[in-house]
Amino acid sequence: MRLxxxxxxxxxxxxxxxxxxxxxxxxxDSKDQFSLPGATxxxxxxNRFTVSDANGNFEFLDLPVGTxxxxxxxxxxxxxxxxxxxxxxxxxxxxxxEAASNSIDEVTVMGDIAKGQAKALNQQKNNSNITxxxxxxxxxxxxxxxxxDALKRVPGITMQNDQGEARNIIVRGLxxxxxxxxxxxxxxxxxxxxxxxxxxxxxxxxxISSIEVNKTLTPDMDADAIGGSVNLVTxxxxxxxxxxxxxxxxxxxxxxxxxxxxxxxxxxxxxxxxMGLVLSGTMQAQDFGSNNIEAEWKDxxxxxxxxxxxxxxxxxxxxxxxxSAAWDYDFNSRNRIALNAMYNWRDDRENRxxxxxxxxEWDEKQNSYIxxxxxxxxxxxxxxxxxxxxxxxxxxxxxxxxxxxxLTSKLDMDWAASYSRASEWRPNERYMSYRLKKAKIGTDIxxxxxxxxxxxxxxxxxxxxxxxxxxxxxxxxxEVGMKVNFRFPLSVIEGQKGRFRFGGRLRLKSKERENNFxxxxxxxxxxxxxxxxxxxxDARSWEQGERYAPGSFVSKDYLGGLDLTDKSKFEQETVxxxxxxxxxxxxxxxYAGYIRWDQNIxxxxxxxxxxxIEHTRIDYTGNNVVDEKELTGEIRNKNNYTNILPGxxxxxxxxxxxxxxxxxxxxxxxxxxxxxxxxVNTLMENREISAGNPNLKATYSVxxxxxxxxxxxxxGIVSGGVFYKNxxxxxxxxxxxxxxxxxxxxxxxxxxxxxxGTETWDFAQFxxxxxxxxxxxxxxxxxxxxxxxxxxxxxxxxxxxxxFTESKAKGVSGENGILREGxxxxxTAPHMLNGSLSWENNKFSARVSANFTAAYxxxxxxxxxxxxxxxxxxxxxxxxxxxxxxxxRIFAExxxxxxxxxxxxxxEKQYMRQLEYYKPRYTLxxxxxx
Numbered sequence: 001m002r003l004x005x006x007x008x009x010x011x012x013x014x015x016x017x018x019x020x021x022x023x024x025x026x027x028x029d030s031k032d033q034f035s036l037p038g039a040t041x042x043x044x045x046x047n048r049f050t051v052s053d054a055n056g057n058f059e060f061l062d063l064p065v066g067t068x069x070x071x072x073x074x075x076x077x078x079x080x081x082x083x084x085x086x087x088x089x090x091x092x093x094x095x096x097x098e099a100a101s102n103s104i105d106e107v108t109v110m111g112d113i114a115k116g117q118a119k120a121l122n123q124q125k126n127n128s129n130i131t132x133x134x135x136x137x138x139x140x141x142x143x144x145x146x147x148x149d150a151l152k153r154v155p156g157i158t159m160q161n162d163q164g165e166a167r168n169i170i171v172r173g174l175x176x177x178x179x180x181x182x183x184x185x186x187x188x189x190x191x192x193x194x195x196x197x198x199x200x201x202x203x204x205x206x207x208i209s210s211i212e213v214n215k216t217l218t219p220d221m222d223a224d225a226i227g228g229s230v231n232l233v234t235x236x237x238x239x240x241x242x243x244x245x246x247x248x249x250x251x252x253x254x255x256x257x258x259x260x261x262x263x264x265x266x267x268x269x270x271x272x273x274x275m276g277l278v279l280s281g282t283m284q285a286q287d288f289g290s291n292n293i294e295a296e297w298k299d300x301x302x303x304x305x306x307x308x309x310x311x312x313x314x315x316x317x318x319x320x321x322x323x324s325a326a327w328d329y330d331f332n333s334r335n336r337i338a339l340n341a342m343y344n345w346r347d348d349r350e351n352r353x354x355x356x357x358x359x360x361e362w363d364e365k366q367n368s369y370i371x372x373x374x375x376x377x378x379x380x381x382x383x384x385x386x387x388x389x390x391x392x393x394x395x396x397x398x399x400x401x402x403x404x405x406x407l408t409s410k411l412d413m414d415w416a417a418s419y420s421r422a423s424e425w426r427p428n429e430r431y432m433s434y435r436l437k438k439a440k441i442g443t444d445i446x447x448x449x450x451x452x453x454x455x456x457x458x459x460x461x462x463x464x465x466x467x468x469x470x471x472x473x474x475x476x477x478x479e480v481g482m483k484v485n486f487r488f489p490l491s492v493i494e495g496q497k498g499r500f501r502f503g504g505r506l507r508l509k510s511k512e513r514e515n516n517f518x519x520x521x522x523x524x525x526x527x528x529x530x531x532x533x534x535x536x537x538d539a540r541s542w543e544q545g546e547r548y549a550p551g552s553f554v555s556k557d558y559l560g561g562l563d564l565t566d567k568s569k570f571e572q573e574t575v576x577x578x579x580x581x582x583x584x585x586x587x588x589x590x591y592a593g594y595i596r597w598d599q600n601i602x603x604x605x606x607x608x609x610x611x612x613i614e615h616t617r618i619d620y621t622g623n624n625v626v627d628e629k630e631l632t633g634e635i636r637n638k639n640n641y642t643n644i645l646p647g648x649x650x651x652x653x654x655x656x657x658x659x660x661x662x663x664x665x666x667x668x669x670x671x672x673x674x675x676x677x678x679x680v681n682t683l684m685e686n687r688e689i690s691a692g693n694p695n696l697k698a699t700y701s702v703x704x705x706x707x708x709x710x711x712x713x714x715x716g717i718v719s720g721g722v723f724y725k726n727x728x729x730x731x732x733x734x735x736x737x738x739x740x741x742x743x744x745x746x747x748x749x750x751x752x753x754x755x756x757g758t759e760t761w762d763f764a765q766f767x768x769x770x771x772x773x774x775x776x777x778x779x780x781x782x783x784x785x786x787x788x789x790x791x792x793x794x795x796x797x798x799x800x801x802x803x804f805t806e807s808k809a810k811g812v813s814g815e816n817g818i819l820r821e822g823x824x825x826x827x828t829a830p831h832m833l834n835g836s837l838s839w840e841n842n843k844f845s846a847r848v849s850a851n852f853t854a855a856y857x858x859x860x861x862x863x864x865x866x867x868x869x870x871x872x873x874x875x876x877x878x879x880x881x882x883x884x885x886x887x888x889r890i891f892a893e894x895x896x897x898x899x900x901x902x903x904x905x906x907x908e909k910q911y912m913r914q915l916e917y918y919k920p921r922y923t924l925x926x927x928x929x930x
Contacts, residue, residue, distance in 0.1 A: 020409040023060040023086050024333050025093030026239070027052045027072060029115075033239045036074055036097060037210075038122030038133075043068045047495060047603060051126040054210065055236045062410045062489045073656065075125065076100055076118035076715040092333060100714065117782065117797075118715045120210070128598070128608055129218050129649055130661050130707050130721070132156075134211040146320070147208060147232060148200030149895075152875075153836075154213050155778045155801035156228075158829050158853040160870065161902055163290055163316050164918035165201040172215065172723060173774055173805035173828035173856075174227030177731075178669045178699065182231045183398045184340055187222060189422040189477035191394040193513040193582070194674035198422075202346050202394055206246070206263040206282040207322045209235045215723075216649065216663040216705050219594040219610035220485065220501060223645045226667045226701040226727065234324050234342055237276030241268040241930075248891070248925020250286070254541075254918055255315060257287035261925065275329045284320040289313070291542045292916040295451050297906050299865045304911070306445050309357045309453050313537050313550050317349040317389065334406035343397045349389035352378035353537060353553045357441060357453050368440045373457060374466065375529065376433035377553045381470075382560030383428075389556070390429045396422045415484040423476035430470050430562075432554050434463035434529040448910045450544060460552060463529040468520045470564055471578065477511040496600040501610075505592040511673050512585050517578035520570040533558045543899065543917045577628020581690070584677035587619040588670075608649040615642045616670065620694055622679030624751060632752075635678040637694035643668050657711040661721075665703045671696040671731055675766040682754050687761040689739065691748070697729040697768050716783030727772040730825065734813055735862050739763035770811025772825045778803040797838040799849075805830055812860060820860070827870070829856040846880035855909070864907060871903035887930050893923040 027039040035056030042049040043060060045068050052058040063086050072080035077097040084093065099115070120133040127133075132154045148166030152159045159166035160176075168176040181188045181198035188198045212231040214221065221229060243266050250259030260283075267278030292312040298305055321344070328338035356374040363370045380386035402416035442454035483505040491498025525531050532554045539549040564570050596610035617640040624632045647665035654660065677692040707721030736743075739762065741755040755761055780801035786794045807825040831854035838847040852874045859868040876898045881891035897920050904913040 020062045020064050021086050021088050021090060022333070022406060022409050023063050023068075023070075023084065023090055023093065025058055025095055027056045027058065027074070027095045027097065028239055029077075030096035030098050033096075035236065035239060036077075036122070037119060038124070038126045039072055039074045039095075039097070040122075040126055041095070042071045042073075044071065045069070048497065054123070054233055059406075059412070061406075061412065070095075072097065074118070075122050075657075075711060075713055076115070090333065092330075117784075121711060121715065121717055121782075123210070123212075124717075125657075125659065125709070125711050128606070128651060129214055130216045130663065130705055132213040132215070134213075135209070146201045147203045147205055147211065150205050150211065151200060151213070151230065152851050153799075153834050153849070154211075155780045155834070156215065156803040156805075156832065157213065158832050159200070160827075162201065163314070163318070164288070164896065164902075164921075167199055167201045168197055169200055169230065170827050170829065171213070171227035171230075172725075172776065172778075172803070173807060173825065173830075174725075175825075175827035177672055178225075179227040180222060180225040180229045182222070182229060183342065183420070184234055184400060185231060185416070186398055186400055186418040186420055186481055187224075187479060187507065188232075188396060188398065189420050189479050189509070189511075191396060191422040191424040191475065191477070193424065193473070193475040193515075195672040196670070199394060199396075202320070202396055203232065203344050204263075204282045204284055204320055204322050207234065207280060207324055207342065207344075209233045216665050216703065217647065217667055218608055218649065219596040219612045219645070219647055220503060222505070222507075222592070223612055223614055223643065223667050224670055226669045226699065226703070226725065234326060234340055235265065235267070235278050235280055237269065237278045237326055237328055238267040239269065242266070242278075243930040244928065246925060246927045248923050250893075250921060250923035252286060252288040252919070252921055254291070255287060255289045259286040259288075259921065259923060260284070261923070273330075276327065278326045279324075281323040282321070285318070286921075287315075287317045288918070288921075289315040290916050290918050291539070291544065291548075292914065293450075293544055293548055293912075294914045295906075295912055297448075297865075297911045297913075299907075304448075305360070306443060306451050307360055309360070309451060311355040311548050311550050313353045315351045315389075317347075317387075319347045321345055335403070336405075337401065337403040339399075339401050341397075341399045343395070345393060345395040348392040348394070349380070349387055350378070350392070351389050351556045352376075353550050354378070355455075355550050357439075357455075360441070360443065360453075363438070366440060369443050370438045371441050371453070372435055372437050373439040373441070373455065373463070374433055374435040375460075375463060375551070375553050376431060377556055377559050379430050379556040379559045381428035381430065382557065386428055386560070388560030391425075391427060393425045394423070396420070411486065411488045413484065413486050416482070418479075418481045420479045420481070421476065424473070425475075426471070426473040428470060428472065430468075430559055432468045432532075432559050433466045434460075434554070435466045436463045449912055450915075451912065452547060455551075460534070461528050461530045465522070465527050465529075468522070468526075468562075468564075468570075469518060469575070470520065471515065471517040473513075473515045475511075475513045477509070479510075480508040482506045490597065491599065493599065493601065496602070497606075498597070498599040501594075501596040501598070503594060505590075505594075507588075507590040507592075509588040509590070510586065513583050513674075515579035515583055517575045518564075519573045519575050520564050521573070523569055523571060529554065543901070544915060575629075576625070576631065580623050580625045580628070580631055581679050581681035582674070583623060584674065584679060584692075585621040586673050586677065589617045591615045591617075604653040606651045608647075611644060611646040613642065613644050614668070616640060616698070618676065618694075620677055620692075622677040622692055624680045626682045626754070627684050628681075635680065635751075637678040639694060641698065643698065643700065657713065659709045659711075661705070661707040661709070663703070663705045665705075667701050667703060669699040669701075671698065671766065675731065680748060680751060684754060687759065688763075689744075689754075689761055690764045693766050696731060696766060699727055699730045699768075701725050701727045712783055714784060714786055716781075718781045718783075720777070720779040722777045723775065725772075725774040727774065727825075728770075729768040730772045730809070731766055732769050732809075732812055732826070732860055734765050734767040736763045736813075737862075767813070768811075769809060772807055772809045774805065774807040774825060774828065776803060776805035791841075795839045795841050797840070798836075799838070800835040801833070803832040805832075820863075823860060824857055826857050826860055829853050829870075843883045844880070847878065849877045849879075851875040851877075855905075858904065867907055868913060869905050869909070871905055871909070873900050873902075874898055875900050881927075887928055889927045889929070891925050891927060893921075893925075895921040895923075 039052040119135040160168040176197040214229040246263040263282035296308040324342040357371040382388040400418035485503035490500035594612040645666040649663040709719040833852040836849035879893040
């Protein structure tokens with residue numbers, strides 16, 4: 001760091017004497033005046049070059065006054081060349097590029113699909129690291145409602161679904177907690193209570209200008225992204241007035257309900273183009289659901305039997321809303337500031353009707369299988385907010401202010417300050433369940449893919465009240481961020497470009513979970529299930545079969561209408577066991593600094609050398625809970641650690657469009673919040689202890705990447721690459737069924753020991769494993785097939801990619817602490833495949849898209865039979881649009897045409913653990929764009 005400061009101050013001493021200037025400007029489409037990011041600009045004199053940024057802006061620093069020939073190259077556009085005069089008072093230069101076209105038969109090559117691909121591919125081509133870019137135009141050409149669904153089109157990415165929508169991102173086989181998600185470069189906090197995962201279905205795809213998936217990191221980027229870093233770029237201020245509106249409606253066959261979507265964008269520049277503003281908003285509303293069956297299996301001495309089964313009917317109403325604003329002001333050609341704001345909130349209202357058979361066993365006396373039969377209604381208070389359903393309101397907001405300043409003709413600086421917050425609030429969530437013990441049942445496991453329980457217990461008056469509860473869950477995470485970066489020319493090779501960068505970063509994070517839980521005992525009545533209004537559900541449209549009809553449950557409207565605050569009807573009791581152990585407070589302070597040196601070795605070969613240092617301080621508080629009700633005290637733990645993260649990246653251009661990339665980088669992943677929380681939960685009767693682990697180490701990874709890319713001037717790419725990651729201190733859930741008194745005292749020296757004598761207890765805690773090796777390869781092909789003969793064939797385009805991933809884990813302990821051999825890293829999908837075929841002309845465009853992910857290990861159990869797997873998935877989507885006029889477009893979309901279920905299995909593929917169907921979704925809409 002001292003060396004960096006010395007270089008900086010020496011540079012300041014001499015830069016004032018240089019007789020140089022700057023050349024700044026913006027690259028735009030000549031027809032629509034859209035900004036063109038990723039353009040390559042060269043000044044032939046002196047072999048100087050630069051690349052336009054995400055807003056199309058570019059700058060040449062330390063440029064001697066004089067006349068130069070400026071050339072610009074951009075995939076899908078004609079070559080640009082112009083003579084420019086550089087003076088000491090240069091203004092803003094506008095570079096207008098013409099879309100490439102084929103004059104034969106007046107066929108335009110650059111259609112709407114191709115323009116979106118051109119923006120993305122030019123950025124990807126000119127980035128210094130290995131990336132994949134999706135532009136908003138591309139997102140609009142796929143039938144994707146949210147960011148998660150759009151991301152699953154990227155090579156090496158698969159998504160885990162929630163209620164049929166993509167939620168958790170897996171990059172190159174690495175689980176969500178090993179990746180990062182940022183908004184305009186700012187880390188997005190998590191709305192969920194126990195992890196760092198960003199809910200990708202929370203942000204509508206309409207709100208994003210582009211998505212950048214960084215698969216290798218450079219030193220100026222936050223290091224907490226082992227799998228990759230996904231940066232969501234919001235809409236920038238347009239170069240002229242833009243007005244856009246979208247309205248659409250759809251149909252969800254699973255519940256035969258409608259879908260409603262709307263979006264609006266307005267942007268313009270004012271004050272002689274010095275100030276710009278863009279406002280956008282969107283709302284998506286859908287009423288749908290899912291049909292679900294679940295099972296749990298046991299293996300005793302080689303005999304496999306079903307221990308539990310559930311049939312669940314979900315009704316879900318999901319409303320997703322988002323507003324954003326971007327403002328910028330150019331004081332002059334050297335100073336600019338910008339403000340970005342975004343607020344997303346999603347209301348997820350759910351009713352769940354669950355039929356449960358627990359503790360299934362053979363009863364010799366009754367000569368039958370018996371189980372504890374349960375019927376549970378899940379809902380919420382009936383008011384304008386919950387509407388009789390469980391409400392889960394998740395929000396994510398981000399406010400950032402940043403500035404760009406040219407301090408001299410050789411030195412520029414940028415800075416940013418941001419505040420982000422994510423929260424999840426579940427108020428007045430209610431459950432009402434009835435049960436019948438030792439109910440006679442019949443089981444059919446002849447087909448473990450579709451196990452079945454036959455239930456002849458038709459007399460619902462025998463079911464007695466088990467519980468009536470209401471809870472409120474609150475989680476929120478806040479992050480304040482600040483950063484500053486400096487850059488100046490520094491080359492050690494005569495005639496070659498070199499840049500030196502350095503900067504600092506501060507992140508102040510806090511997270512808190514505060515839940516409560518109450519149980520209510522009716523003073524008079526409600527003891528039998530038939531004391532309540534009931535509603536009955538069949539399964540005539542269920543893919544699993546009509547025999548899985550859930551049957552009768554307490555009415556959701558009746559449950560929502562109960563006045564639980566009426567003390568003459570209900571007695572309230574707090575249930576600490578439901579929330580004491582899960583509540584915690586967390587604070588993290590992260591201090592980072594970096595140096596980065598970009599040096600061209602030759603005209604075609606460039607290196608990036610650098611290192612990042614991140615120092616983390618944590619301060620966590622959890623609860624010590626005994627028998628789920630006794631809070632014996634709080635446990636507070638402080639810790640700190642420092643990571644040094646060097647890296648080297650090479651980029652070699654065999655020619656203008658044939659590129660080799662190689663990188664050796666380092667990165668990390670901090671443990672999940674709840675895994676670090678220093679709680680201890682002791683269940684005396686069951687002899688069970690679960691605990692957090694504040695001494696968990698961050699997972700550290702050394703990453704090796706090699707990628708070759710061939711770009712086509714008429715918009716396309718073929719690429720292939722390999723990668724290898726060596727992870728140390730990866731985190732997994734450890735369990736020990738022979739936990740002794742001595743082990744307790746060793747693990748918790750400051751706590752009272754509940755284990756007596758030679759007793760053994762069950763113990764669960766997250767631990768650091770030894771290491772994991774992750775390796776694989778990916779290939780991609782994307783191209784407009786305009787080389788084919790005839791108008792019709794020229795309109796076709798192909799998009800396809802395949803990723804193979806393999807992993808090997810060491811140091812994972814299973815049941816009784818015995819090391820598990822032959823395991824891979826959870827959530828590492830071995831095969832991922834995307835493909836789409838599109839066709840377009842000046843009026844019409846259409847696309848059919850497919851997405852396949854092979855089965856993979858999802859959770860490590862105590863032994864091989866209790867491991868959980870996420871089964872293979874194949875999605876088929878289609879969409880089409882037609883330009884009615886220049887500004888109006890009608891479009892249609894169809895999602896999940898394969899009716900792909902969500903399926904987990906236990907141990908072996910045949911043993912179904914969860915099977916949930918959602919049916920397809922259909923949308924028809926109208927878009928106006930001026």
